[in-house]
Amino acid sequence: MNARRSAAALAATAVLTMAVAPVAAADDSPSPSASASLPSGLYGKADPKFDGVFRQSYALLAQDSAGVEPAAKAVDWLTGQQCDSGGFAAFRADPSEACDAKTPVDSNSTAAAVQALAALGGQAKTVDKAVGWLKSVQNQDGGWGYNPGLPSDVNSTGIVVGALAAAGEKPAEVTSQKGKSPYDVLPTLTIPCHESGGGAFGLADMKTKKLAANADATAAGVTGSLGKGLVLKAGEARSLTACKKATDVEQAADNGASYLASTLRKDGHLTSSMPGSDDQPDVGNTADAVVALAASGLTEQAEKPYAWLEKNGPAWAKKAGPAAYAQLVFAAHATGGDPRDFGGKDLVAALNATGPEPEKTSGAGQAEEKKDDDGMTISVWWIVGVGLVAGVGIGFLFSGRSKQNL
Structure with a gap:
């Protein structure tokens, strides 16, 4: 994920590639028609049509991980988006209207x-x-696609595994009618060690059905294979290992983490490739990769990309929105970093400023926030009588997971 592409493009690609999952970051600058009518409980100013539930969920989860109690109306907005079936669509402009067969509920x-x-x-x-809804739309191979009926993809399966674990379920015991669990399908979505991109998790091309190595899919595959969600603590430190045939999820996770570590070794960040444009540093996918490395126990390999994120992440998040701030908070949490001092920036205060004021905040002090003439949030923290001015970061919404992030 770099300055992540628009959620609209992401949603379209989900259908085209049959292997896309949102994770954060379109430009969060207000659209001409959307900002004036946005719900007061929603985080971010961009049109929520393609990512409202996703960015709200990321924002609330990141706040909770940082000791912030979200505003009640922000939580109510999210719960109010649920359909009677139990599923959530990306955004429902009028939650009072019942969901019907045409409501595009999705697994992500x-x-x-x-x-x-x-x-x-x-x-x-x-x-x-x-x-219950997620279980009802599980594919026979044990995984999930973005929308019900689509083939299983790594990103969707990975984020659902995280949801199951968060809800107290045992993912290995959530099986299809054919007895397959997500842990059965994830190893099949990896690239064989002897091929280009060996060890990575891949996305399938709709025409050829062939998997192509994808960094963000790999990050999702690693955390999913480890049974972890978006907020996690680093696994037990271990050494980098060589790629071996992925006969189970443990080996698939090790292979995927090693692929990410090798890919990040040179520059300390991932890049995104889009047709007709030059490759660009991909901040969001790098943040995902840091979380995956930490989950796998490759904490030493996560240090260089984490340092790169501290330098480049806040400016990106400011442009991309609340989910981008959240993604950086997740990276800090996974590696034991401080999201309130992320390269000198206070990610938590910046995230809080994108939506309704939280009920309360715990941590190093109480934040007093205001807007300057340029619309930039200034967070002033008072700690033992010392005023510290923390700059604000820059944002995220969906992880362009269909891109070839190599």
């Missing part, structure tokens, strides 16, 4: 909402209903 929005609401607590009914 639903899984993100589950992870956020399970972490916040007090939402058992909503969470259980959403988990």
